[in-house]
Each structure stands twice: as C-alpha cells, then as structure tokens.
Amino acid sequence: MRVWAVANQKGGVGKTTSAVTLGGLLADRGERVLLLDLDPHGSMTSYFRYDPDSLQRSSFNIFNENNIDAAEIKSLLLETSQENLTLLPSSMALATVERKASTEGMGLKVAKALAQIWDSYDYVLIDSPPVLGALMINALAASQRLLIPVQTEFLAIKGLERMVRTISMVTRSLKKDLEHIVVPTMFDRRTHASIGSLRELRNTYTDSIWPSMIPVDTRFRDASRKGITPSCYDPNSRGVDAYKSLLKYLLSKQEQRLQA
Numbered sequence: 001m002r003v004w005a006v007a008n009q010k011g012g013v014g015k016t017t018s019a020v021t022l023g024g025l026l027a028d029r030g031e032r033v034l035l036l037d038l039d040p041h042g043s044m045t046s047y048f049r050y051d052p053d054s055l056q057r058s059s060f061n062i063f064n065e066n067n068i069d070a071a072e073i074k075s076l077l078l079e080t081s082q083e084n085l086t087l088l089p090s091s092m093a094l095a096t097v098e099r100k101a102s103t104e105g106m107g108l109k110v111a112k113a114l115a116q117i118w119d120s121y122d123y124v125l126i127d128s129p130p131v132l133g134a135l136m137i138n139a140l141a142a143s144q145r146l147l148i149p150v151q152t153e154f155l156a157i158k159g160l161e162r163m164v165r166t167i168s169m170v171t172r173s174l175k176k177d178l179e180h181i182v183v184p185t186m187f188d189r190r191t192h193a194s195i196g197s198l199r200e201l202r203n204t205y206t207d208s209i210w211p212s213m214i215p216v217d218t219r220f221r222d223a224s225r226k227g228i229t230p231s232c233y234d235p236n237s238r239g240v241d242a243y244k245s246l247l248k249y250l251l252s253k254q255e256q257r258l259q260a
Contacts, residue, residue, distance in 0.1 A: 001118050002254065005143035007128035007136055009166060010159030014149040014185035016043040017220050017230075019127045021243045022147075022250075024229025027084035031122040035080070037090035038110070038139055039129040045089040048080045049227040058091035062113045063106070063134075070116040081228045086121075098133045106134055107174075111142040132166050140170050145250070146180040152187045152197040152213065160205075179257070183246060184213040210249055214242045 006019040016039075023033045037044040038059055042052025052058070057076050062068055078087045097106075114124060128139040140146065146167065150160045160182065171178050182205045188194045202209055217239030223230040230240050 001114070001121055001124060002145070003114060003124045003126065003143045004145045004147060004250075005126045005128055005139040006147045006149065007126075007130075007139055007163070008148050008150065008159065009130055009132060009136075009163045010151075010156055011130040013151040013156050013159075014183075014214065015039075015130070016047060016127055017224075018147060018149045018183060018185070018214075018243070019044060019125045020047055021220075021230045021240065022247055023085055023123070023125045024082055024231045025240075025243060025247050026123050026125075027082050027229075028231055031084060032120070033085050034077075034088060034117075034121045034124045035085065036088045036110070036124055036126045038094065038135045039090055039127055040092055040094040040135075041129070042090040042092070044127045045087065045091075047224055047227065048078070048087055050078060050087070050089050052090045053092055055089055055091045058089045058093065060091050060093040060097070063097045063109050064093075068113055068116065070120075073113055073117055074120075082232055085229070094129075094135065097135055107137045107141055110138040114142055136166075137170055140167070140178060141174050141176075143178065145254075146178055147183055147250075148180055149183045149185045149214075150201065152184050152194045152201070154193070154197060157197055157200060157204075160201075164205075179253075180208055181250070181253075182209040184210070186216050187213040188216045210246060212242065212245055212249075214246070215239060217242075 006015045023035050027033045045052045076088055078089055080087050126139045128136045150156050184198055215238055219234045219237040220230055220239050223233035
C-alpha cells in the first residue's frame with residue numbers, strides 16, 4: 001500500500017480536487033484506491049453525495065475507538081460511483097479530535113488503522129484539513145508522500161511558506177523522511193498574477209516543485225456537481241490531462257525511490 005497525503009494550511013487551493021482526481025485516475029488503472037477524508041468540513045465526502053453532517057460513522061471512529069480492527073474499519077467504508085474507488089468519509093465529529101490532541105498515541109491513530117487494512121488497497125489518498133493539528137499530523141505520520149497543492153496567486157504562496165515550516169517541524173518530531181511535492185493549481189495563463197506566481201514558485205521551490213501546473217478548468221466543477229471523478233466525467237479535458245501528467249510524474253518518482 002502507498003499512502004499519499006494531500007495537505008496545505010491554506011484552504012481553497014485544490015486539495016479535494018487533487019485527491020479525488022488522482023484517486024480516480026489510479027482507479028482507472030485498476031488500482032484499489034481508498035480516499036480518506038480527514039477534514040471536518042467534509043468536502044471530499046460531500047463530493048460523492050454523502051452528508052458529513054448526518055453520518056453516524058466516519059473517520060472519527062478511528063480516533064474515538066481504541067485498537068480499531070480491520071472489520072470495524074471496513075464497516076465505515078462507503079461506495080463511490082467508480083469501480084475500485086472507496087471512500088472513508090468525514091463527519092463534523094472530527095472537529096472534536098483536537099481536544100484530545102495531547103492524548104498519548106493520538107498522532108498515530110490513522111497509521112495504525114491503515115496497518116489493519118494494508119493488503120486491501122494499493123493506494124490511500126488522504127484529504128487533510130487546512131489547519132496544523134492532530135488531524136494533519138495523523139495524515140503526515142501515515143504517509144510516504146505529501147502533495148501540496150498551491151494556487152498560483154500571492155496569498156497561497158505565503159501560505160506555502162508556513163506549510164513547508166510545518167513539514168520540517170513535524171518530520172523532525174516523527175523522525176521520518178517525508179517526500180513532499182508542490183503542485184501549482186488553478187493556473188490561468190491569461191493573468192499576469194498567475195504567470196508571476198508560477199515563476200516565483202519555480203524559483204523558490206526548485207527542488208520540490210512539479211515542473212508543470214494544473215490549469216483552471218470548469219470541468220472540475222461540472223464533475224463535482226455530478227458526484228463523479230473528473231476522469232469519468234470528461235477524460236479528455238485539459239484539467240484531467242494535467243493530472244494524468246502529474247500522476248505519471250509521481251509514479252516515475254516512486255519507481256526511482258524503489259530502485260534507489
């Protein structure tokens with residue numbers, strides 16, 4: 001199993017879109033994919049037409065139960081509209097996890113839960129909340145790779161600086177090496193702001209940035225209205241093509257690390 005976290009301390013940068021689209025593309029390839037929603041806002045859960053405000057069981061149960069086993073985890077899972085793609089949803093109850101942040105072992109709850117279903121999935125993509133706390137730390141602790149979507153605009157770049165400091169702090173605390181890749185999103189080549197922001201990202205994060213970018217594409221919004229992954233909705237849209245290139249890049253990097 002490969003576990004990828006999608007995180008940024010700034011909201012509205014394309015985290016959920018990135019997780020859902022990459023998950024869908026991996027499922028298209030025949031991979032068994034689990035989408036794990038750790039954001040109390042439940043954007044990923046809502047994407048697939050489930051209501052995070054009314055769900056009685058969700059990813060919150062991972063934090064609320066001691067030594068959760070594989071059968072219990074599987075009881076939390078929900079189907080999506082796509083074959084090979086499963087959802088472990090969020091609920092509003094996740095917002096209470098931060099109150100227990102000081103509890104011993106709280107930062108490793110997700111890692112321990114995923115260990116129970118390690119052979120059931122090929123990939124897990126975690127959608128994290130835009131706040132540094134127990135939920136984001138759990139996502140980072142459970143993952144081998146971190147994707148950081150960053151909207152190509154000034155305020156998002158400032159938010160990225162905080163995120164990079166967070167990664168450094170958390171990985172030192174966890175004593176682990178976590179590969180992170182910056183993914184420029186919502187790029188609009190018609191605006192000087194987008195072009196300038198992309199240039200700044202490439203100059204500042206030379207060693208960790210994906211060389212391309214995800215463009216603005218209304219087909220993402222259309223797919224979310226239907227509750228289906230973008231690759232199922234319009235596999236040839238420019239946005240999906242960009243994520244196909246990103247996935248190819250990520251899999252290539254993954255292969256390089258395995259051979260190293």
